[in-house]
Amino acid sequence: MSKIVLLLLVLAPSFYSCNSFKKLNNTQRGAIIGAGTGAAMGAAIGRKSNPAIYAIVGSAVGGIAGTFVGKYMDKQAEKLKKDLDVVADVERVGEGIKITMKSGVLFDFNSSKINPTVNDNLMKFAETLKQYPDTEILVAGHTDNVGTEAYNMKLSQQRADAVAAVLKANNVSRSRLTVLGYGEKDPVADNTLESGREQNRRVEFAIVADDKLKKDAVKASGNEVSKK
Template sequence: MNNKKIIATIATVVPILFTADISAQSSDQPLYAPYEGWPPCAVMEAAGETMPDGQVVTGVICRSNPFIPDSDNDGVPDDTDQCPGTPEGVEVDTVGCPLDNDNDGVPDYLDQCPDTPVGVAVNSEGCPLDSDGDGVPDYLDQCPDTPPGVAVNSEGCPLDSDGDGVTDDVDQCPDTPAGVEVDEVGCPEPVVLEGGVHFAFDSAKLTPEARDILDETADSLRTHPDLEVTIEGHTDSVGNADYNKRLSQLRAEAAMNYLVSQGVDQSRLEAVGYGEAQPIASNKTKEGRAQNRRVELHTHD
């Protein structure tokens, strides 16, 4: 009676399969445990009164399918789970690994940029790399070495607000009018006149052609207010050297006064007469002497 009670109790706990065999069960048959820590199968023997001839009946209770644990509780058993440490609640594929829909190597539950194009290098958060930190990812950045803090356009290149070819981070004259030629720091190139303003013989009066040239010079100097100008007056070699020195000074002052009349601050201008001391052509010909009767403008910071 006690054995019958034992059989009944075990059958209640593991009721999946019952096998009875008149002959003894083989001890090396495949057996399955219902959960970790249980013996593979429950084997019971009943007393002889259950059979007319008194033969012992052996009963074996096992699970019909093997019990395989799912340690990370992701729905994929451990024997096929290729990512056994998946965090709770993370959606996985058929082999138990977290989904990575954009195939960038960062699983969706960690990916802050889930739609990264195929083949784009990403950081640990699944976002495209931005090596220069300008906000434009490397795969779109046409200027990948932008200095830190420089404002860029949608292509990752430094802004050039006035379109003068000098980027804003370098441009010291950011509002240059369109079409004006600039130097390496984005400021208008000043007009330097060398031999551009000429005078009639023994005269310090500006010709109409000289006024036109000085008008252009005044425009340039007004847009480049940090420059100072030395106005140099020159003569040919005809006449007394002292007289020519005074005449060259009058020519330089005539050009300076005209620039002032066109809005250039006189404090930026200096008039110097050199007389006949610095010819640029031969004084032996009419043409050469005409070239030597001149005013030159030289700028300096």
């Protein structure tokens, strides 16, 4: 079972009934932030409280080990910025990477069929993920609030599945992927405006360290301390 899924099961028992971290109470959010991420990540939570951010925060190891993880992510993020060019925003957040792809680029309106124009970008994305294998990836689909809540949930899942299918077809291990639809539950902009609805129609990724990378980072940080 993916460590991202385990994180969600432990920290957000209501998650599968609503497919959204928005249902986490303040105590649960505080527990995640307190996992070694510090005030800077707490500020990030306040700025962008969405599933991708929570996945990154909850997966953090913190301390010197977190610095080693961060260096691994720095190199990967630079490559991903080139891979995804103008089709996505790539951000380094804490010990992970958050990527936001606009559905207007990926899909036609009310469709889950990926536009051929972004195939090359997604293939490059997959190649980079294979070059940095010690990570797990949350693929999260989101919609605006046009239409019924049930329809939007289904569409968001279909879109997340479509993107994940491209990654798997290009040999990204399915065991690394957690693929979830969030429907209209997690808007990042005002749904009463077309510009806001466009921002809300998106697919996000959270790239976090897997157990191997965390163990390697802890070991490396121990060696670093012993040299001092």
